[in-house]
Amino acid sequence: MMQQYHALKREAEGCLLFYRMGDFFELFFDDARQAAAILDIALTSRGEHDGQPVPMCGVPVHAAEGYLARLIKAGCRVAIAEQVETPEEARKRGGSKALVARDIVRFVTAGTLTEDALLEPRRANILAAVCEVRGKAGIAACDISTGRMEVEECAPDDIGAALARLGASELVAPEDWASAPDNAITRPRGDFGSDDGEARLKSVHGVATLDGFGQFTRAMLAAAGGLIAYLDHVGRGKLPLLLPPVAHSGSAALAMDEATRTSLEILQSQQGSRAGSLIAAIDRCVTGAGARQLADDLAAPLMDAAAIEARLSLVHWLHDDPLLRADLRDVLRSLPDIGRALGRVVAGRGSPRDLGQIRDGLAEARRLRDFLAARPDRPQLLDSILPHMGGHGHLVDLMQRALVAAPPTDCGQGGYIAAGYDAALDELRAMSGNSRRAIAAMESRYREETSVAALKIKHNGVLGYFIEVPARYADVLMQPDSGFTHRQTMAGAVRFNSVMLHEEAARIAQSGGHALAAEEAHFEELTAQVIEARQTIAAAAAALARIDVAAGQAERAADGGWCRPAITQDNCLNIEGGRHPVVEAALARSGERFVANDCILSPDDRLWLIGGPNMGGKSTFLRQNALIVLLAQAGGYVPATAATVGLVDRLFSRVGASDNLARGRSTFMVEMVETAAILAQATTRSFVILDEVGRGTSTYDGLALAWAAVEAVHGTNRSRCLFATHYHELSRLAESCDALSLHHVRAREWRGDLVLLHELAKGPADRSYGLAVAKLAGVPKDVVARAKSVLDRLEKGRAETGGLAAGLGDLPLFAAASQLQGKDADELRDHLDTLDIDALSPREALDMLYELKRLAGSTQT
Numbered sequence: 001m002m003q004q005y006h007a008l009k010r011e012a013e014g015c016l017l018f019y020r021m022g023d024f025f026e027l028f029f030d031d032a033r034q035a036a037a038i039l040d041i042a043l044t045s046r047g048e049h050d051g052q053p054v055p056m057c058g059v060p061v062h063a064a065e066g067y068l069a070r071l072i073k074a075g076c077r078v079a080i081a082e083q084v085e086t087p088e089e090a091r092k093r094g095g096s097k098a099l100v101a102r103d104i105v106r107f108v109t110a111g112t113l114t115e116d117a118l119l120e121p122r123r124a125n126i127l128a129a130v131c132e133v134r135g136k137a138g139i140a141a142c143d144i145s146t147g148r149m150e151v152e153e154c155a156p157d158d159i160g161a162a163l164a165r166l167g168a169s170e171l172v173a174p175e176d177w178a179s180a181p182d183n184a185i186t187r188p189r190g191d192f193g194s195d196d197g198e199a200r201l202k203s204v205h206g207v208a209t210l211d212g213f214g215q216f217t218r219a220m221l222a223a224a225g226g227l228i229a230y231l232d233h234v235g236r237g238k239l240p241l242l243l244p245p246v247a248h249s250g251s252a253a254l255a256m257d258e259a260t261r262t263s264l265e266i267l268q269s270q271q272g273s274r275a276g277s278l279i280a281a282i283d284r285c286v287t288g289a290g291a292r293q294l295a296d297d298l299a300a301p302l303m304d305a306a307a308i309e310a311r312l313s314l315v316h317w318l319h320d321d322p323l324l325r326a327d328l329r330d331v332l333r334s335l336p337d338i339g340r341a342l343g344r345v346v347a348g349r350g351s352p353r354d355l356g357q358i359r360d361g362l363a364e365a366r367r368l369r370d371f372l373a374a375r376p377d378r379p380q381l382l383d384s385i386l387p388h389m390g391g392h393g394h395l396v397d398l399m400q401r402a403l404v405a406a407p408p409t410d411c412g413q414g415g416y417i418a419a420g421y422d423a424a425l426d427e428l429r430a431m432s433g434n435s436r437r438a439i440a441a442m443e444s445r446y447r448e449e450t451s452v453a454a455l456k457i458k459h460n461g462v463l464g465y466f467i468e469v470p471a472r473y474a475d476v477l478m479q480p481d482s483g484f485t486h487r488q489t490m491a492g493a494v495r496f497n498s499v500m501l502h503e504e505a506a507r508i509a510q511s512g513g514h515a516l517a518a519e520e521a522h523f524e525e526l527t528a529q530v531i532e533a534r535q536t537i538a539a540a541a542a543a544l545a546r547i548d549v550a551a552g553q554a555e556r557a558a559d560g561g562w563c564r565p566a567i568t569q570d571n572c573l574n575i576e577g578g579r580h581p582v583v584e585a586a587l588a589r590s591g592e593r594f595v596a597n598d599c600i601l602s603p604d605d606r607l608w609l610i611g612g613p614n615m616g617g618k619s620t621f622l623r624q625n626a627l628i629v630l631l632a633q634a635g636g637y638v639p640a641t642a643a644t645v646g647l648v649d650r651l652f653s654r655v656g657a658s659d660n661l662a663r664g665r666s667t668f669m670v671e672m673v674e675t676a677a678i679l680a681q682a683t684t685r686s687f688v689i690l691d692e693v694g695r696g697t698s699t700y701d702g703l704a705l706a707w708a709a710v711e712a713v714h715g716t717n718r719s720r721c722l723f724a725t726h727y728h729e730l731s732r733l734a735e736s737c738d739a740l741s742l743h744h745v746r747a748r749e750w751r752g753d754l755v756l757l758h759e760l761a762k763g764p765a766d767r768s769y770g771l772a773v774a775k776l777a778g779v780p781k782d783v784v785a786r787a788k789s790v791l792d793r794l795e796k797g798r799a800e801t802g803g804l805a806a807g808l809g810d811l812p813l814f815a816a817a818s819q820l821q822g823k824d825a826d827e828l829r830d831h832l833d834t835l836d837i838d839a840l841s842p843r844e845a846l847d848m849l850y851e852l853k854r855l856a857g858s859t860q861t
């Protein structure tokens with residue numbers, strides 16, 4: 001057995017091997033250790049290998065899905081080795097000791113799931129392949145749970161951004177490629193040939209040329225080849241649902257790099273959850289397919305004004321007709337997820353229920369089409385998608401006749417093909433029905449004949465049909481000429497057989513077996529027809545999803561008082577009464593009100609420098625405007641009272657000193673790398689938000705870099721830009737940059753306390769509110785008081801000499817230090833050298849002040 005195991009294990013390289021033994025999947029050696037730890041199940045052992053006990057753990061086959069889900073989530077891949085012959089077959093083949101043959105029937109990996117239980121209904125599950133051909137990067141991606149596939153070509157430098165848009169859960173790349181992304185699974189180089197890729201695509205879709213699908217570059221074809229080869233490997237030769245590839249053109253979509261996506265928290269928050277993200281705040285879709293489409297829309301907002309307007313008009317139509325919207329959403333809500341049901345059917349893992357779902361979904365789509373087609377003033381987008389919703393009349397009719405109303409997930413028991421669909425099947429069922437009635441009649445007859453009123457004919461899985469009487473009447477049936485043969489003696493009962501019963505039972509078994517086989521044949525036939533129609537079924541699913549997205553957007557807009565944005569080609573951004581959907585929702589939960597703010601940018605006033613106290617609302621303002629641009633170009637309403645959005649080609653969002661140590665670079669380094677990317681890529685059509693850039697280093701460096709970055713964005717990139725900063729000094733830029741204006745978030749001190757108004761106003765921030773913010777944050781009173789005296793002196797020094805630190809010489813603390821001698825002075829200096837002020841808690845800062853005072857020799861504390 002171990003020999004067979006090791007052979008399979010070699011085939012399953014990089015995967016945990018689920019080795020089927022009876023009702024369990026067993027894991028051995030390191031696989032067992034790893035899985036037992038992740039699944040928190042008992043690690044046992046079985047036999048010995050090289051004199052050592054073999055570690056083992058197992059999961060029951062019937063519960064395997066749940067365990068698989070956890071292993072996949074933990075980043076594992078799993079190979080499933082099934083028994084491919086019965087023990088009888090094995091014995092026939094190789095004698096009584098023969099081992100049952102096993103084979104890997106499937107690999108379960110994060111990117112190749114189709115089971116509902118393993119997938120999130122509202123999220124696409126993307127598998128991507130990436131490679132490089134003659135200096136160009138090719139990316140192919142698919143969601144096999146719905147069959148959607150797309151390919152893209154980009155510069156090798158843009159791979160990160162392209163992959164960030166896709167958010168793949170599994171990535172494959174050629175094995176010998178030096179710049180393969182770190183998290184990629186490597187596959188043989190030969191899988192990524194462009195000629196092979198083209199041939200594979202043609203054969204998958206049964207076409208002689210790909211021209212009908214669009215134009216594909218060598219790099220795209222090579223990546224597609226790698227993707228299909230991997231799917232072929234994982235599915236052991238059985239390919240999942242793949243729709244014709246769509247070429248994604250980077251220039252057709254609003255470009256955002258990875259840092260921007262992360263910082264704007266579009267599909268997930270910085271903590272990695274959906275909660276707290278933009279999509280969580282706006283998603284009102286009533287179907288999983290709608291939610292997945294919305295995520296796609298937000299991940300790749302459009303650049304084409306006409307396409308945006310088409311989506312907006314549909315939202316508008318549904319927004320202005322609440323009754324229609326409510327009706328529509330009611331219908332959509334009850335729809336099964338036909339896209340995913342189709343994915344399972346094509347992957348060979350479909351069940352009668354999946355067919356039933358496709359049938360019901362398509363029937364509903366047809367009704368919806370008729371309903372919508374009858375409405376006047378339809379928006380044009382609807383006219384272009386309605387035809388996809390009704391082209392399956394024949395298939396729906398067929399499945400309505402063939403399948404029962406609620407088919408089961410399991411074929412094994414039969415009973416899913418409807419009565420009246422197949423006369424032969426009906427007859428088989430009637431026969432077993434007749435036999436069952438015959439057995440019931442037999443029971444009464446035997447009772448009369450034996451005078452045992454308690455006689456019963458029963459059925460169980462082991463004996464089949466049998467006659468049972470209480471033990472005290474057993475003698476009657478034991479008589480040699482009674483016609484009954486003894487089968488089993490139980491505690492209180494004895495069981496018998498009879499020739500007549502045996503014959504009738506055989507008839508039931510036979511007709512039942514034939515009926516099952518007949519049902520299976522119909523199931524296969526229906527499955528084949530569904531697979532044949534996969535493209536049109538997928539198109540219907542996509543049409544329904546598009547309508548759901550629009551209805552959900554309309555609902556969200558109506559709910560929140562959002563507006564339809566106007567889209568223009570000018571480089572302007574004109575947002576009145578803008579709000580941040582996520583912050584607003586969070587505030588609403590605690591009963592607070594969000595303060596709306598305007599943002600008016602034009603070529604002559606394109607860069608706003610925004611000052612004001614910490615916690616005043618600067619970041620929120622920056623992000624809300626970026627999100628409004630994104631929502632508008634995704635074709636939805638926006639959280640504002642009025643908005644005109646000049647099409648943006650690239651969106652950049654950067655937050656200074658964001659803690660990115662996990663990636664192994666210092667925060668300041670990250671900040672500069674990201675700033676460099678903006679300065680290199682932003683155009684006059686771009687929109688840039690920079691939040692406290694320059695904060696990750698010492699005051700002078702940071703100020704200088706922030707200064708230079710603002711100048712460059714203003715003068716060279718000429719992008720629209722919002723720049724939030726606490727550096728007062730940057731206000732001076734207004735003197736040299738003519739399209740730059742100064743703004744601040746308002747705050748007021750009231751009876752010694754700081755009141756943040758979260759309101760944007762024109763002009764520079766009048767002063768810094770750092771100390772008031774510190775007080776607000778709970779820094780101890782005496783520390784704030786001490787800081788106040790430091791500040792006063794700093795400001796005095798600056799006023800007198802013009803130098804930032806000129807006032808410091810006067811400070812008692814430093815004055816005392818300069819008088820210290822020898823060891824004490826060294827100790828104090830060491831102390832100050834090792835001090836990381838940013839890392840101190842207020843309490844530690846206070847302790848430090850006491851300590852410094854002690855070192856300085858002061859006796860008073």
Ligand code: ADP
Nearest residue numbers: 593594595613614615616617618619620621758
């Ligand atoms: P800053 O960037 O100036 O430090 P933030 O934008 O992070 O400030 O805002 C701090 C907090 O203030 C937010 O978490 C939110 O609770 C609140 N806030 C921000 N903007 C607004 C607003 N427009 N209306 C109401 N509350 C706001």
